Amino acid sequence: MAEETHLSATKDIDEKIAWAEINSDVLRSMENPRMGYWLAVVVSICMLMVGVASEVYQYNVGMGPAQLNNPHMWDLYISTFVFWIGMSHSGTLLSAILHLFHADWRKPIYRFAEAMTTFSLMTALVFPIIHLGRVWNMHWVIPYYSDRGIWPNFRSPLVWDAFAITTYLTGSVLFLYIGMIPDLAICRDNAIGWRKRLYTFMSVGWRGDDRQWRNFRKTYLLMACFLIPLAVSVHSIVAADFAMAIMPGWHVTSFPPYFVSGALYSGCAAIITLFVLLRYFFKFEQYMTLPILDKTCKLTFAIAMVWSYLNLIEFASVWYGHDIPAKEVLIAKFTGPYSPFFLGMLFCGSVLPFTLAFEKIRRNPMLLLPISIFLNVGMWLERYMIVAPTLSLAYHPWSWDVMWPGWVEWGIVFGSFGWFGLLFLIFVKVFPSVSMYEVKEMVYHRRRVVYEDAELRAHEYKKGASGASSAAPATEGS
Amino acid sequence: MSLVRNFIEDWSRYRRSIDEGGFHEYEHMWGMVIDLDKCTGCNACSVACYAENNLAVVGEDKFENGQGMHWMRIERYWDEPNIGNERVRDTQEHGASFMPMMCQQCNSATCEPVCPVSAAYHTPDGLNAQIYNRCVGSRYCANNCPYRLRYFNFFSYYEDSWPSPLDMQLNPDITVRDKGVMEKCTFCVQRIRSTKNAAKMEDRQVVDGEVQTACQQTCPTSAIVFGDLLDHESDVHKLWHKHQTRLGTTKQKKDNPELRGYRLYEQLNTEPSVTYLERVRDV
Amino acid sequence: MARKTPKKRLLGLFGDFEQAIKVIIDIRQYEIPGVSVDNITIKSPIEHPEIEEILGDRPCHVSKFTLSGALFGLIFGAFFLAAAQANFLIQPQGGKPVITITSNLVLIYEMLILFGMLATFVGFLFGAGLMRKRSTLDDEMISLDQVGIVIEVEDENIDPVRQLFEKHHVLEIRDRELKDQ
Numbered sequence: 001m002a003e004e005t006h007l008s009a010t011k012d013i014d015e016k017i018a019w020a021e022i023n024s025d026v027l028r029s030m031e032n033p034r035m036g037y038w039l040a041v042v043v044s045i046c047m048l049m050v051g052v053a054s055e056v057y058q059y060n061v062g063m064g065p066a067q068l069n070n071p072h073m074w075d076l077y078i079s080t081f082v083f084w085i086g087m088s089h090s091g092t093l094l095s096a097i098l099h100l101f102h103a104d105w106r107k108p109i110y111r112f113a114e115a116m117t118t119f120s121l122m123t124a125l126v127f128p129i130i131h132l133g134r135v136w137n138m139h140w141v142i143p144y145y146s147d148r149g150i151w152p153n154f155r156s157p158l159v160w161d162a163f164a165i166t167t168y169l170t171g172s173v174l175f176l177y178i179g180m181i182p183d184l185a186i187c188r189d190n191a192i193g194w195r196k197r198l199y200t201f202m203s204v205g206w207r208g209d210d211r212q213w214r215n216f217r218k219t220y221l222l223m224a225c226f227l228i229p230l231a232v233s234v235h236s237i238v239a240a241d242f243a244m245a246i247m248p249g250w251h252v253t254s255f256p257p258y259f260v261s262g263a264l265y266s267g268c269a270a271i272i273t274l275f276v277l278l279r280y281f282f283k284f285e286q287y288m289t290l291p292i293l294d295k296t297c298k299l300t301f302a303i304a305m306v307w308s309y310l311n312l313i314e315f316a317s318v319w320y321g322h323d324i325p326a327k328e329v330l331i332a333k334f335t336g337p338y339s340p341f342f343l344g345m346l347f348c349g350s351v352l353p354f355t356l357a358f359e360k361i362r363r364n365p366m367l368l369l370p371i372s373i374f375l376n377v378g379m380w381l382e383r384y385m386i387v388a389p390t391l392s393l394a395y396h397p398w399s400w401d402v403m404w405p406g407w408v409e410w411g412i413v414f415g416s417f418g419w420f421g422l423l424f425l426i427f428v429k430v431f432p433s434v435s436m437y438e439v440k441e442m443v444y445h446r447r448r449v450v451y452e453d454a455e456l457r458a459h460e461y462k463k464g465a466s467g468a469s470s471a472a473p474a475t476e477g478s
Numbered sequence: 479m480s481l482v483r484n485f486i487e488d489w490s491r492y493r494r495s496i497d498e499g500g501f502h503e504y505e506h507m508w509g510m511v512i513d514l515d516k517c518t519g520c521n522a523c524s525v526a527c528y529a530e531n532n533l534a535v536v537g538e539d540k541f542e543n544g545q546g547m548h549w550m551r552i553e554r555y556w557d558e559p560n561i562g563n564e565r566v567r568d569t570q571e572h573g574a575s576f577m578p579m580m581c582q583q584c585n586s587a588t589c590e591p592v593c594p595v596s597a598a599y600h601t602p603d604g605l606n607a608q609i610y611n612r613c614v615g616s617r618y619c620a621n622n623c624p625y626r627l628r629y630f631n632f633f634s635y636y637e638d639s640w641p642s643p644l645d646m647q648l649n650p651d652i653t654v655r656d657k658g659v660m661e662k663c664t665f666c667v668q669r670i671r672s673t674k675n676a677a678k679m680e681d682r683q684v685v686d687g688e689v690q691t692a693c694q695q696t697c698p699t700s701a702i703v704f705g706d707l708l709d710h711e712s713d714v715h716k717l718w719h720k721h722q723t724r725l726g727t728t729k730q731k732k733d734n735p736e737l738r739g740y741r742l743y744e745q746l747n748t749e750p751s752v753t754y755l756e757r758v759r760d761v
Numbered sequence: 762m763a764r765k766t767p768k769k770r771l772l773g774l775f776g777d778f779e780q781a782i783k784v785i786i787d788i789r790q791y792e793i794p795g796v797s798v799d800n801i802t803i804k805s806p807i808e809h810p811e812i813e814e815i816l817g818d819r820p821c822h823v824s825k826f827t828l829s830g831a832l833f834g835l836i837f838g839a840f841f842l843a844a845a846q847a848n849f850l851i852q853p854q855g856g857k858p859v860i861t862i863t864s865n866l867v868l869i870y871e872m873l874i875l876f877g878m879l880a881t882f883v884g885f886l887f888g889a890g891l892m893r894k895r896s897t898l899d900d901e902m903i904s905l906d907q908v909g910i911v912i913e914v915e916d917e918n919i920d921p922v923r924q925l926f927e928k929h930h931v932l933e934i935r936d937r938e939l940k941d942q
Contacts, residue, residue, distance in 0.1 A: 007838050016740065018906075019806070019905060019906035020905060020906060023905055046533075055800075060660060061633060061657075062631065062632050062633040062634060062657035063615070063630065063632045063657070063658065064540070064543075064545060064632035064633040064657075067543065068545075068624060068630070068632060069544030069545050069632070070541050070544040070545065070546070070620075070629065070630075071544065071626055072544075073617035073618075073621045073630060074617060074618075074621055119814075128616075131615065131616070131617075131662075131737040132615050132616055132658070133615015133616075133617065133630065133631070133657065133658025133659060134613065134657075134658035134659065135613045135615050135658075137595075137614045138614060140595045140612070140614055141594045141595060141614070142839075143845055148850070149848060149849065149850035150595075150596070150612070150847050150849065150850060150851070151596070151845045151846070151921075152594055152595055153591070153593055153594055153595060153596040154845070154846060154861065154864060154865060154868060155591040155592075155861050155864045156591060156592050156593055156594040156618070157592065157618075158592070158594035158618055159615055159868075160864070160867050160868060160871075161595045162594070162869050163868050163871045163872070166875070167871045167872075167874055167875040167878075169605070170875060170878065170879070171874065171875070171878050174878055174879075174882050176556050178882065178885065181891075182806075182904075185904050185907070186806075186862070186904045188904075189901040189904045204886065204888075204891040205891050205892060206891065207804055207894065207899055207903070208804045208805050208806060208903050208904065208909075209802050209803070209804055209889075209890070210802060210803040210804075210809075210816060210819070211802070211810055211819065211888075211889060211890060212889040212890065212891070213720075213805065213808045213809070214813070214819060214821050215807060215821055215823055215884075215885055215888040215889035216808070216885070216889060217810065218821050218823045218824060218888075219823050219881055219882070219884070219888075219889075222823060222824060222881050223495075223878060223881060223882075226874050226877055226878050226881070227878075229637075229874065230871075230874045233867075233870060233871065235873075237867065238941055240867075240898075244592070245588070245592065245621060245622045246588050246624060246746055247621065247622065247624070334573060368677060371810075391621060394624065394626065394745075395624040395625075396624060396625055396626045397628035398551075398553040398555075398579070398626070399554070401544060403544075437806060437807050438807075440806060440807045441807045441808060441905075444580070444807060445777075458722075460843045463841040484844075484847045484848050485843060485844055485845075485847040485848075485860075498919040504854065590853075596849070596851050599851045599853070599854075600853065601854065602854055604854070749934075
């Protein structure tokens, strides 16, 4: 046991894992849900019901009970929307960017990160819809031909949002699905009953031909290349919702990169949370190893520093600029009624990540769970601090106000976590949450490239030293 | 085919409009002058607006929550030394000043481009219109209005705003809005429309003074002047001219320091159509 | 055209990828009659980019789909948005642009990516030969850890292939009559 922990402390993955074991471990995780799983499902459904009940009430009564008022026309809905969109950037980062960089360690953990992308996007999608005063007319934002000669207003950042989110949802679903096809084939070969039918349909006849793999590799690369600029543009467009407005504190040129870095940050933190949970509940210790967790934490730390830097830059450019209302908003954020939230955001977002600088903490899942949750609390506060203070303290002094969200808003925000949790819980039991074929690839490459070569060299070196056959090429391929 | 033709026509129209400068397409350009030195803060304009435009009376609780629907509002400000002074009354002798605020009908309005469904648009009358039927209630326009002059129907106010006999006094020329719709001052567009129609029936131009907004009509000190800025004989145009207030600028330059006339937040380049007459003092 | 001699499809399962590669190298080197490298299909549980060096260049058309999809998205997006704005009954007043190029660029960008991705996916389905009836010559072990080699040979040439397979420790050999194409 001691040896095992020692091994897992240095290698991303143990190359001695048998491939059959990989298959059986992952397939096992998809079957026989335990009591705890059903409990989690029930809790998620209850949370979702709170959200649904709040929305039904709001649908019938209007936006009033949400405590929206004249200066505060947007509030938790939009800030939570931005939060969920931000979470959705994690999967793209892990699968697309790290795929292009050939970072092998992403392989055991990217599947659930991508699923998280898709589901948090589906959660985010709910918010711009339910924040509408007249939800039943939401299809007017979609450009379709109408006899009345009316189209959406293509100049509005909200329409850009609709385009961007549709594209991103399509893209991330396709990316998740394409990357899963070889795994679905494995599931198909091992399943019975309704699962057999489902996986046969979804694996679209994957047989592992060289032709299929060749096209697969090319497709995956191309999708990754599309997904990276897409993810950046999606969050830039979400930032444009604010940056295109003229309000002080919103009209900031650095908002798009600031939002993108914040999105990657919260996404990474959420990956750590789910990493720890999946590792514990599904007993994926062999695949989601501590060195991978370590690397994810390092990445989170780096992104946290980028985010902090962009935060400072924003403060500095406002402080030294001559935009007095923007400066007032900034001062009010630090000293006004919102200051506990704002300082909390700075603490969770910029100070707390320094704990990730210590290797002991980076390899301690029990500590990382609360830390990563608090990082995300900080990121949620960040979005709230973008939306609320500006609306409270915009140009016109007459409308200055402070507000506290109403129960309907809290209910819907609460419900959104249930919705996300439910989708994710269904996912982990229907689809493999660890990429089996890519873990095999990782094991194969380690065994062949690192392990066997080293053994071969050691062997040749010994032979050469003993003088049995000194002519043997000791360093083949070097 | 009409797609392509419209495309080419609109394109050339746009190119032309750049060469010829803005504002030329307007039939009218309704504007306003409010003399702050004449305003006594009596709130009559606000009451008139409630009566004319079927504005919902929301009740004390909702009003305190900031969910009121006062298209025309009198804002009160105090000189700085008197802030927090218990004995200060809202009178001008005690340093209070009044600011009647209604939609400024900006010519490059910030609310228009952000509406996802084009419910906020600009009419050929130079008005900033809100199409209630089209509004989906995204409330982006209100967030982007630096004057905070857009009001949202947070509830179905009509249900209890006008208990039974009171609903008989609703203005039939204008709708009663349901929940989820943004609304704002229209410069009494129903009056403008009926006057324009009457003038058209008689085959003549609209005469200055023929259209009166409800607030202008009610103001006891005649602080509000309303009219067509394109009509060079109109009172409103003369006042703008007299006080050297110009469109298309972000700062009004005056020859004579005695001249008053400024527009609100001109530095944001929203091009409001309302001029306030008051000397701008640097405090 | 008269029927040629009956053909068979042969599947050899190997426990190790290295052995499968050696089979193909042998086929290249010793030229078994009626067998060419182009007729060989390798079925593997994981991706082996290195087999391309042995199998030779085989076409992959996905990127053509991607390019055409992206171009379609670009052109269609530009014209669709411009046409929609030009035919919009509510036109912006006061010398403001009807067709707003700067904001349309954002949407065109999204449409380029959307159609590019959809076309890539369609190209993948076509290129990889998915969603069509498969031959039954397959084994579930391939999705676990075995590597399969499928060779199309005429009946009289089967034996040398079998011998070759066995030389490299094949685990199992199966064959199927190739139906009329």
